[in-house]
Amino acid sequence: MFSLSTILDFMFSLSTILDFMYSPSTILDFMYSLSNVLDFMFSLSTILDFMYSPSTILDFMFSLSTILDFMYSPSTILDFMFSLSTILDFMFSLSNVLEYIMGGVAGSPEAVGPGAGRLLARMLRLFRPDAFHLVAAFSFLILGVVCDTFIPLYQGKVIDMLRGQALQDGFCYAIGQLALVSVGSSLFSGVRGGLFMCALSRLNKRLKRLLFHTLLQQEVHFFEENNPGGLSSRLHSDVDRMGRTVALNANTLVRSTFKSGLMLALMWGLSWELTVLTCLEMPLLAVMQKKYIASTKELKEQVQDCHAQTRDLALQTFSGIRTVRGFMAEGGEQRRYDEALGRMCAVKTRSGVYSAAFLLIRRLVSLGIKVLMLVQARALISSGQLGIGSLISFFLYQKPMTNNLKEIMYCYGDTVSMMGVISKVFSYLDRTPKSQKAGRLAPEELEGRIVFRDVTFRYPSAPDGQPALKSVDLELRPGEMTALVGPSGSGKTSCVGLLKRLYEPQGGRILLDGEPLHHYQHKYLHQKVALVSQNPQLFSGSLRYNMAYGLQGCSAEKVEEAAKKVNADVFISEMENGYDTDVGECGGALSEGQKQSVAVIRALVREPRVIILDEATSHLDVDAQHAVLQEVLARGRTVLVVAHQLKTAEKADHIVFLEKGVVVEEGTHRQLMARRGRYHRLKEELFSQPGGGKLSQ
Numbered sequence: 001m002f003s004l005s006t007i008l009d010f011m012f013s014l015s016t017i018l019d020f021m022y023s024p025s026t027i028l029d030f031m032y033s034l035s036n037v038l039d040f041m042f043s044l045s046t047i048l049d050f051m052y053s054p055s056t057i058l059d060f061m062f063s064l065s066t067i068l069d070f071m072y073s074p075s076t077i078l079d080f081m082f083s084l085s086t087i088l089d090f091m092f093s094l095s096n097v098l099e100y101i102m103g104g105v106a107g108s109p110e111a112v113g114p115g116a117g118r119l120l121a122r123m124l125r126l127f128r129p130d131a132f133h134l135v136a137a138f139s140f141l142i143l144g145v146v147c148d149t150f151i152p153l154y155q156g157k158v159i160d161m162l163r164g165q166a167l168q169d170g171f172c173y174a175i176g177q178l179a180l181v182s183v184g185s186s187l188f189s190g191v192r193g194g195l196f197m198c199a200l201s202r203l204n205k206r207l208k209r210l211l212f213h214t215l216l217q218q219e220v221h222f223f224e225e226n227n228p229g230g231l232s233s234r235l236h237s238d239v240d241r242m243g244r245t246v247a248l249n250a251n252t253l254v255r256s257t258f259k260s261g262l263m264l265a266l267m268w269g270l271s272w273e274l275t276v277l278t279c280l281e282m283p284l285l286a287v288m289q290k291k292y293i294a295s296t297k298e299l300k301e302q303v304q305d306c307h308a309q310t311r312d313l314a315l316q317t318f319s320g321i322r323t324v325r326g327f328m329a330e331g332g333e334q335r336r337y338d339e340a341l342g343r344m345c346a347v348k349t350r351s352g353v354y355s356a357a358f359l360l361i362r363r364l365v366s367l368g369i370k371v372l373m374l375v376q377a378r379a380l381i382s383s384g385q386l387g388i389g390s391l392i393s394f395f396l397y398q399k400p401m402t403n404n405l406k407e408i409m410y411c412y413g414d415t416v417s418m419m420g421v422i423s424k425v426f427s428y429l430d431r432t433p434k435s436q437k438a439g440r441l442a443p444e445e446l447e448g449r450i451v452f453r454d455v456t457f458r459y460p461s462a463p464d465g466q467p468a469l470k471s472v473d474l475e476l477r478p479g480e481m482t483a484l485v486g487p488s489g490s491g492k493t494s495c496v497g498l499l500k501r502l503y504e505p506q507g508g509r510i511l512l513d514g515e516p517l518h519h520y521q522h523k524y525l526h527q528k529v530a531l532v533s534q535n536p537q538l539f540s541g542s543l544r545y546n547m548a549y550g551l552q553g554c555s556a557e558k559v560e561e562a563a564k565k566v567n568a569d570v571f572i573s574e575m576e577n578g579y580d581t582d583v584g585e586c587g588g589a590l591s592e593g594q595k596q597s598v599a600v601i602r603a604l605v606r607e608p609r610v611i612i613l614d615e616a617t618s619h620l621d622v623d624a625q626h627a628v629l630q631e632v633l634a635r636g637r638t639v640l641v642v643a644h645q646l647k648t649a650e651k652a653d654h655i656v657f658l659e660k661g662v663v664v665e666e667g668t669h670r671q672l673m674a675r676r677g678r679y680h681r682l683k684e685e686l687f688s689q690p691g692g693g694k695l696s697q
């Protein structure tokens with residue numbers, strides 16, 4: 001018998017390890033199966049010990065007699081249960097309060113909105129491609145549950161057999177059955193956990209891919225309205241959370257519901273009176289849970305707001321560290337962060353106190369029901385309607401049964417708390433970009449003539465609704481360099497934004513070779529109309545990757561040829577890895593001038609017909625500036641320069657002077673100076689200032 005017990009011990013520990021390996025994240029599952037195994041091992045070893053070791057017989061008898069004592073003396077039961085569970089309740093409530101105060105709370109149950117069922121159904125439909133994994137997982141789940149549920153029944157049977165002779169004929173058979181269901185329970189739940197994790201990671205991949213794709217399609221204004229940190233967190237943590245919550249909760253819900261049904265049937269067979277009392281607890285707790293969720297909804301929202309506020313504050317400070325340091329604003333930022341932390345702590349403490357009070361009341365209700373059950377059990381045993389083995393079986397069912405019900409309620413609360421996140425993610429997935437859909441036009445020959453005809457444009461987020469451009473008419477001719485000049489805020493950058501279709505005008509049209517911009521293919525338009533800005537955005541990767549950015553199949557020769565034309569090959573050849581040099585995060589390993597060279601090459605390799613230079617060469621040396629201008633103007637290209645420097649505007653063939661979103665003057669430098677109008681006045685003003693020469697003030 002000893003060796004049999006050792007083999008069983010070994011098998012149980014092995015199956016538990018396998019279980020854990022297959023479902024590492026399902027800690028609850030693991031703990032639950034572990035407790036089953038432990039339960040079984042405990043009862044088995046107790047039974048074996050009982051037969052072979054007299055001292056344990058005494059222990060066992062003592063524990064049995066304690067149970068019997070409880071049955072026959074209600075006052076002891078009450079004393080014991082009150083003292084034990086009051087201590088436990090108090091400790092639990094205290095730890096809960098502390099956990100909340102220390103900031104350990106996350107997630108918030110929100111009231112279920114009318115569309116919650118629809119959202120959930122849609123979320124579940126996303127699992128459709130994983131149907132095979134899910135069917136297999138649920139099959140193993142049901143097998144595991146069946147095994148699980150029969151464990152206490154066999155334990156009760158074995159205990160009942162002990163009351164007769166030392167060894168009955170069916171005793172070994174009953175132990176074999178018990179071992180079989182225990183091993184089956186661990187094995188099936190392990191395989192089920194593994195399959196669920198597999199389905200979940202596949203869903204995560206699909207959902208993230210889809211959301212990233214949808215976000216990439218949105219118009220630029222969307223990214224101005226939603227900060228990048230928030231979007232990235234939706235894409236990563238929210239998608240992870242919603243997948244995990246729905247998958248694990250569906251798993252737990254099915255398992256707990258099926259198991260509860262099966263257990264209820266077995267418990268009803270043992271004693272219907274005790275079963276009714278057990279079931280009383282559930283609706284009471286459900287009503288309380290609902291009330292608690294409703295009353296703390298606002299508080300939970302406040303906790304989330306506070307989290308977002310502190311996160312944004314830290315992000316803003318870290319990303320603007322140069323400004324913070326430059327203006328010695330560390331103290332101010334620290335104060336702002338401390339204040340935000342203080343607000344968060346206060347809200348969390350309030351939320352923790354509510355939660356602890358709820359928990360305390362819930363525990364007291366559970367305790368009351370337990371007392372009633374013990375009183376009833378005593379009456380049943382006295383009248384001979386219930387055997388000790390059956391009562392032990394019933395109690396062995398009762399705890400997991402209560403746990404199942406708690407799990408079902410937890411799943412409900414957890415899923416409800418995810419509704420806000422799920423609906424936000426779906427709202428992004430459903431969002432259609434507000435920009436006009438690009439057409440299919442992609443002519444082989446493009447002259448590059450741009451015409452702004454009566455263009456009026458207002459930024460969607462403009463606070464006062466004032467248009468940035470009002471009835472603008474202008475023409476950019478091929479082979480000519482046109483300069484946009486005007487004071488700060490006059491609308492120069494807005495013209496560039498419209499030309500690159502980052503925004504859509506509300507009135508008028510922008511034509512490229514006589515066709516509205518949105519008639520052209522998206523890829524074609526951005527290849528033929530290239531923008532080089534003063535502070536170009538570089539991405540982590542090599543110089544070559546950044547130069548050919550967005551161009552698939554761009555040859556190394558083409559990149560190197562463009563670099564030579566603008567004298568950039570000199571600094572590249574001095575770098576240890578040449579074109580393969582890593583530019584660092586956001587190009588942090590390059591100087592401002594080197595970044596501008598990369599941006600110019602990035603535009604040139606596209607062989608554009610229209611080039612927009614937004615003070616794009618301000619950090620280059622004179623030779624490089626000259627080389628860039630020559631290359632840009634070659635091949636009859638249309639060039640638009642946003643001129644912040646006077647000398648840049650003077651070089652242009654045509655100057656357009658903007659003020660408050662209106663074209664007030666245009667012509668060559670000579671014509672505008674002769675007219676002695678706005679351009680002339682600005683030039684005079686600049687020359688009268690020390691260090692003058694900058695047009696945008």
Ligand SMILES: Nc1ncnc2c1ncn2[C@@H]1O[C@H](COP(=O)(O)OP(=O)(O)OP(=O)(O)O)[C@@H](O)[C@H]1O
Pocket residue numbers: 224459460461462463468486487488489490491492493494495696
């Ligand atoms: N993203 C935006 N959202 C709302 N309003 C904006 C936005 N960008 C610019 N504006 C407003 O539009 C107007 C024109 O701005 P724009 O950037 O086109 O001027 P600019 O001539 O390029 O100025 P600067 O020379 O300083 O770059 C300004 O009144 C500005 O406040």
